[in-house]
Amino acid sequence: MFYPFAFSPVCGEELGELTARHADFAAAGCGLAGISCDPKFALAAWARELGAPFPLLSDFWPHGAVARSYGAFDDARGMAVRATFLVAAGRIVASQVLPAGARRDFAPWLESARAVRP
Numbered sequence: 001m002f003y004p005f006a007f008s009p010v011c012g013e014e015l016g017e018l019t020a021r022h023a024d025f026a027a028a029g030c031g032l033a034g035i036s037c038d039p040k041f042a043l044a045a046w047a048r049e050l051g052a053p054f055p056l057l058s059d060f061w062p063h064g065a066v067a068r069s070y071g072a073f074d075d076a077r078g079m080a081v082r083a084t085f086l087v088a089a090g091r092i093v094a095s096q097v098l099p100a101g102a103r104r105d106f107a108p109w110l111e112s113a114r115a116v117r118p
Contacts, residue, residue: 002072002080006038014087022053030113036080037064066093088116
């Protein structure tokens with residue numbers, strides 16, 4: 001999943017929920033990763049603070065290159081947007097992009113992960 005900024009309120013709520021539900025996603029055969037354009041040092045600090053059991057990846061340089069490749073970068077604001085992708089067997093099988101400030105509902109994503117599990 002792409003998210004705008006480390007240490008921001010909505011992103012923190014989402015990452016906290018995913019940290020709490022990590023075992024459920026793992027049982028569904030789903031690996032999690034969070035991606036933002038924040039520097040790796042900020043993400044390392046945030047991961048420690050959250051106790052995140054999955055990687056928080058930096059798309060800092062070239063700035064937003066990975067987010068752009070997924071259509072999840074806001075050029076005007078210089079940040080990743082709130083976008084979620086479910087990848088199975090190397091293919092995107094589900095995706096969602098939300099407007100700024102909207103919070104993701106992870107329950108349908110867990111169900112989708114269970115549905116595509118081999």
